[in-house]
Amino acid sequence: MGLRVEGESRGFLAARLRGDVVWVRYDGTSSLGHVVESLGVPLTEVGRLVVGGREVTPSYRPEAGDVVSVLGVRRPQAVPFQRFLLDVHLGTLARRLRLVGVDTAYESDLDDDALIVRANDERRVLLTQDRGLLRRRSLWMGAYVRGARPQEQFADVLERFAPSLAPWTRCPACNGPVAPVEKSEVEGRLRPGTRRSYDRFARCLACDRVYWHGAHGARLEAVVEEAERIVAAAYPVAPPAEGE
Structure with a gap:
């Protein structure tokens, strides 16, 4: 599967992984959130996860050939309490x-x-x-x-x-x-x-x-x-x- 890490979140990646798409081996069972964090990107720094034009949650189980867009948090970020x-x-x-x-x-x-x-x-x-x-x-x-x-x-x-x-x-x-x-x-x-x-x-x-x-x-x-x-x-x- 491939991940396209965009915006500020790209800075969390190792230098060798900062190309257009990061291709990783997928074990078929891990959640998308786990895969993203295994690359060094905390989910707190992820605004949206998009697969094939649709937004998915971190619990999504990727399918073969998926290319996931990992978008950073939109600023300013609304929080329940300041x-x-x-x-x-x-x-x-x-x-x-x-x-x-x-x-x-x-x-x-x-x-x-x-x-x-x-x-x-x-x-x-x-x-x-x-x-x-x-x-x-x-x-x-x-x-x-x-x-x-x-x-x-x-x-x-x-x-x-x-x-x-x-x-x-x-x-x-x-x-x-x-x-x-x-x-x-x-x-x-x-x-x-x-x-x-x-x-x-x-x-x-x-x-x-x-x-x-x-x-x-x-x-x-x-x-x-x-x-x-x-x-x-x-x-x-x-x-x-x-x-x-």
Whole structure:
């Protein structure tokens, strides 16, 4: 049987397999999904499987002579809930997503089993660069994060999911809600230079960290502006409401 892997999914193939059609031996019993994943392509990265002009499911049993088109996920990808869980290698990405108000869970000490349990229990999309983790059948929903550097990963996630943004409303450290607070309420916790230079503050309602627009403010503003530009480009019109 032959597989024509198209779009971004082709990048998962070994270099020797990136021709027009990949011809593989078929044992006559395996599902199409198993065959696709055996080539290194997680099913989370497959948008449609098409045989002879008709769409089939990953459970389809190929027939002799079938040539299957493996199409990538269409962007922006609609998900039931715009909630995410990141694996231990994506800490910087987690902080950036929280900065722009995306509900992003992250803990540095969760193993693969714990990640899957939390993603399933909280109905979060698991973001990872571990293809083996994405192949776990018990995982309800996941996605591969492209890019070696945090800014590339950030752009990839925003382009793929185009989440609703609410900058400055989440704590970059813990994901809790952030709300404005009177200077008088936090003044005793500030260094003298900060007390003299700044008057507007916010506080995380979960971990009690205090925030203000300090020396790194311009850099963070640039991150927010870039995120808004990427999401606006993904949705020329207003995005659908969550759950629709």
